Amino acid sequence: MVMAAGFPDNRIATDLAFSGSGLEKTYQTGETQVHALRGVDLAVPRGEMLVLLGPSGSGKSTLLNIIGGLDRPTSGKLFYRNTELTAFDDRELTRYRRAEVGFIFQFYNLIPSLTAEENVRLVTDIADDPMDPAEALALVGLAERRGHYPAQLSGGEQQRVAVARAVAKRPGVLLCDEPTGALDSSTGVRVLETLERAHNELGTTVIIITHNVGIAAMAHRVMHFRDGQIAKIEVNEHPVEPGKISW
Numbered sequence: 001m002v003m004a005a006g007f008p009d010n011r012i013a014t015d016l017a018f019s020g021s022g023l024e025k026t027y028q029t030g031e032t033q034v035h036a037l038r039g040v041d042l043a044v045p046r047g048e049m050l051v052l053l054g055p056s057g058s059g060k061s062t063l064l065n066i067i068g069g070l071d072r073p074t075s076g077k078l079f080y081r082n083t084e085l086t087a088f089d090d091r092e093l094t095r096y097r098r099a100e101v102g103f104i105f106q107f108y109n110l111i112p113s114l115t116a117e118e119n120v121r122l123v124t125d126i127a128d129d130p131m132d133p134a135e136a137l138a139l140v141g142l143a144e145r146r147g148h149y150p151a152q153l154s155g156g157e158q159q160r161v162a163v164a165r166a167v168a169k170r171p172g173v174l175l176c177d178e179p180t181g182a183l184d185s186s187t188g189v190r191v192l193e194t195l196e197r198a199h200n201e202l203g204t205t206v207i208i209i210t211h212n213v214g215i216a217a218m219a220h221r222v223m224h225f226r227d228g229q230i231a232k233i234e235v236n237e238h239p240v241e242p243g244k245i246s247w
């Protein structure tokens with residue numbers, strides 16, 4: 001059984017999306033060493049909505065990248081469900097990423113020469129059990145805009161296409177690094193609503209990095225990072241709907 005500080009109840013390890021212990025990440029650049037993670041233990045229940053908060057440079061993106069199989073820790077162990085990610089070779093890590101992880105970044109990274117639907121189809125064409133791209137776009141409220149190119153869509157709409165692209169393969173986990181960082185409050189709320197909808201309808205575990213304390217209100221739990229460590233974990237007994245958040 002894996003337990004960790006702040007773990008909300010007594011669910012057993014098989015109900016965990018992620019469990020990690022002693023995660024450290026050291027970047028060596030020339031003579032300089034940066035300790036981005038300094039011994040992180042974590043347990044993330046399946047289906048949780050988790051927010052990571054903390055000052056710039058505190059290690060949030062480093063952890064998210066390790067969770068998403070984009071990077072490896074210098075030491076420590078990380079499990080996805082019952083499988084040890086830190087024992088994977090590069091091919092296994094790529095397979096894990098393709099099958100299980102949807103990424104959403106601050107900038108939408110859509111391909112400008114493809115329509116919204118074609119952008120989503122890029123992912124569904126190589127997924128095992130994908131949604132129809134039109135269904136994924138309907139989930140984010142953009143069914144009618146599926147033939148539009150990114151330049152014909154607002155920033156918030158483009159981010160919703162990015163959410164559709166991320167959820168269309170029915171990933172086990174959605175990892176979001178500043179998903180509303182480039183958006184104003186009301187547009188950002190619509191993006192958060194689409195994330196919550198994907199979370200509710202697909203049961204996806206969602207981890208969101210943000211600098212925006214207001215967004216933490218929609219999470220089940222909030223992990224506060226400081227100097228490469230989890231400084232504090234808050235449990236939200238009553239997460240609020242994104243529509244009630246503003247900044």
Ligand SMILES: Nc1ncnc2c1ncn2[C@@H]1O[C@H](COP(=O)(O)OP(=O)(O)OP(=O)(O)O)[C@@H](O)[C@H]1O
Nearest residue numbers: 027029034036054055056057058059060061062063
């Ligand atoms: N590839 C890299 N090479 C060297 N140092 C790095 C690298 N990536 C991150 N770092 C350093 O590791 C530390 C943690 O960075 P990280 O991006 O995880 O922080 P963060 O909390 O996500 O910050 P932000 O909120 O600004 O995105 C920082 O000091 C950063 O400069």
